[in-house]
Amino acid sequence: MFKKLFLRSFLAATATLSMAFVGPVAQAEVAAEGHAITAAEIEAVAQQQAAPPPGGWQTPSNRSYYLLSSCRPYASAIRQGAAAWAGLTEGGGTPVECRNSYIRDCGGGSRVVGCNWGRGQRIALYMGGVNDDALLAAHEFGHDWYGHSSYRCAGWSSPSHVMAPSICNGPTLTNDAQLAHHSG
Ligand SMILES: [Zn+2]
Structure with missing residues (x-):
């Protein structure tokens, strides 16, 4: 369900705002993994991450x-x-x-x-x-x-x-x- 909905959003976003969409993902991956990343890798990672991690994303406070x-x-x-x-x-x-x-x-x-x-x-x-x-x-x-x-x-x-x-x-x-x- 998450993935299906995400893909729909992803396609819409890439059609209109591809740079705005790819930018934050690319930055996050470079920071996390410390190497350059291709557009195909970004897309693959984005699809894998189309749901919050187990336990949820960290927040500034409870x-x-x-x-x-x-x-x-x-x-x-x-x-x-x-x-x-x-x-x-x-x-x-x-x-x-x-x-x-x-x-x-x-x-x-x-x-x-x-x-x-x-x-x-x-x-x-x-x-x-x-x-x-x-x-x-x-x-x-x-x-x-x-x-x-x-x-x-x-x-x-x-x-x-x-x-x-x-x-x-x-x-x-x-x-x-x-x-x-x-x-x-
Ligand atoms: Zn709002």
Whole structure:
């Protein structure tokens, strides 16, 4: 599932923003392995990394969250998203609310599918508003620590990829990019 979704994002990204996409991956690999890397190697590595590592990506601090009753039907996807971050545990902390329509009280446009107010004061998710609910949850949890990255479309290859300002290939016919915003 991760790989399929990632590949779709990857193809879209390479078509429009290949340098922006390849850049961070290339830098990370050079830093980690200490040698030059070919485009083919970058692509292979990116596909292997199309999911968080076991235990999640390291975070600057530890945070926690709990699900409000509206999120009960989506608990599995939300927990999958939370698992992207090593410093995030369930129980106390940020209340997470689920809605079934665009989020109007966040600011930032009319197609907002997620909001993290005040870096973890509270989170709202429009589950079903995009084609990857876990990615939406991972993104909003990521705002506990991080702002948006320069990627165009979010994906699972890295924390920066998760923190793109849009989740693309959404379910609507009129516009495949749906913004995931936050404030505060
Ligand atoms: Zn965001």
